[in-house]
Amino acid sequence: MTVVLAPIDRSCPADxxxxxxxxxxxxxxxxAHKCGYCDFASLAGADHLANRYLDALAAELELALDxxxxxxxxxxxxxxxxxxxxxxxxxxxxxxxxxFPLLDDGEWTVEANPGTLDPxxxxxxxxxxxxxxxxxxQSFQPSSLRALERNHxxxxxxxxxxxxxxxxxxxxxxxxxGAPGSTLDQWRxxxxxxxxxxxxxxxxxxxxxxxxxSLWKRRLDGLVRPVDEEVEHAMYAETIDRLxxxxxxxxxxxxxxxxxxxxxxxxVYWANxxxxxxxxxxxxxxxxxxxxxxxxxxxxLRRIESGQDATGPVERLDPEARARETxxxxxxxxxxxxxxxxxxxxxxxxxxxxCGPSLRRSCSRGWLEDDGRRxxxxxxxxxxxxxxxxxxx
Ligand code: SF4
Numbered sequence: 001m002t003v004v005l006a007p008i009d010r011s012c013p014a015d016x017x018x019x020x021x022x023x024x025x026x027x028x029x030x031x032a033h034k035c036g037y038c039d040f041a042s043l044a045g046a047d048h049l050a051n052r053y054l055d056a057l058a059a060e061l062e063l064a065l066d067x068x069x070x071x072x073x074x075x076x077x078x079x080x081x082x083x084x085x086x087x088x089x090x091x092x093x094x095x096x097x098x099x100f101p102l103l104d105d106g107e108w109t110v111e112a113n114p115g116t117l118d119p120x121x122x123x124x125x126x127x128x129x130x131x132x133x134x135x136x137x138q139s140f141q142p143s144s145l146r147a148l149e150r151n152h153x154x155x156x157x158x159x160x161x162x163x164x165x166x167x168x169x170x171x172x173x174x175x176x177x178g179a180p181g182s183t184l185d186q187w188r189x190x191x192x193x194x195x196x197x198x199x200x201x202x203x204x205x206x207x208x209x210x211x212x213x214s215l216w217k218r219r220l221d222g223l224v225r226p227v228d229e230e231v232e233h234a235m236y237a238e239t240i241d242r243l244x245x246x247x248x249x250x251x252x253x254x255x256x257x258x259x260x261x262x263x264x265x266x267x268v269y270w271a272n273x274x275x276x277x278x279x280x281x282x283x284x285x286x287x288x289x290x291x292x293x294x295x296x297x298x299x300x301l302r303r304i305e306s307g308q309d310a311t312g313p314v315e316r317l318d319p320e321a322r323a324r325e326t327x328x329x330x331x332x333x334x335x336x337x338x339x340x341x342x343x344x345x346x347x348x349x350x351x352x353x354x355c356g357p358s359l360r361r362s363c364s365r366g367w368l369e370d371d372g373r374r375x376x377x378x379x380x381x382x383x384x385x386x387x388x389x390x391x392x393x
Pocket of ligand 1: 030033078079080113
């Protein structure tokens with residue numbers, strides 16, 4: 001199995017990728033409509049602020065950086081970046097390319113939603129340097145799309161893929177299982193229909209009722225209820241089995257890819273490497289300090305336009321807490337797990353001295369496997385990953 005590890009720059013040990021970022025995230029918050037489960041920094045009905053937002057983003061980059069920072073990975077997420085029109089997308093990409101020139105063989109991903117792409121936008125993305133698209137399909141069942149309060153229909157997904165696939169070798173579909181009212185058969189159909197479109201990468205997440213979302217309120221009011229735990233368990237098992245049978249290998253708890261098509265950007269997060277983040281609500285992790293921008297759009301615009309940064313909470317973890325966090329993130333990588341030598345190099349801690357008792361507990365329960373070099377989740381551990389990880393913390 002080919003698995004891409006976040007690159008370790010051993011030529012410059014004083015400036016490794018867990019200290020100096022080689023990745024950048026840019027957030028575009030605009031959406032056509034707020035989905036029922038969405039807890040992201042996104043908003044509908046604010047498109048009239050898009051040009052002002054792009055100006056602010058450029059000003060934020062100018063304020064924060066004293067020169068271009070070459071990176072191996074760029075990710076424009078949202079929100080719905082493809083809610084911008086083609087001219088706005090071109091302008092955004094030019095701004096980003098100026099500050100974050102992409103290294104050779106670098107990955108540049110843009111998130112897109114069905115129903116928001118057209119040939120001009122796809123052309124703007126491809127000619128602007130983007131080489132990977134992540135499409136939020138979520139489901140092919142009209143009833144699940146309604147339950148999730150998505151505002152597209154299943155055919156919009158295939159129409160979007162018809163635009164993307166001829167221009168991008170690397171593209172991914174996002175799916176959600178466990179929508180209220182959904183069945184195991186419907187989820188099997190979702191997986192089959194996703195595979196039939198030929199993605200090289202699939203992200204499959206179980207639905208989470210995030211506090212404050214419309215879906216969470218509907219659940220509190222008794223208007224919807226989650227699918228039964230056994231059904232959700234069976235849906236996840238089906239995901240692992242069907243996708244691996246189709247040649248998409250599981251490289252993270254919720255992510256599957258053809259060899260060589262793993263998301264390099266997400267591997268940066270799961271190695272606990274450093275990354276830049278700009279835009280509304282964007283998080284960054286630089287030199288061991290994690291900070292996040294305000295999620296309030298008027299406040300973001302006001303602060304940037306008056307020459308201030310938009311940073312909200314800042315967290316500086318002590319070395320031991322950082323090392324434990326690194327162990328948890330690395331464990332998400334189901335194929336690689338935690339490599340003891342890599343862990344020591346990155347954190348300065350010996351894995352067994354730090355986490356020995358909890359690792360042994362999970363190994364003895366059959367949730368982790370340990371070959372002396374690496375520790376990884378077993379298949380049964382995948383279903384109990386939260387328990388294994390909270391024990392490590
Ligand atoms: S399209 Fe994505 S970001 Fe926008 S509201 Fe829906 S889930 Fe949230």
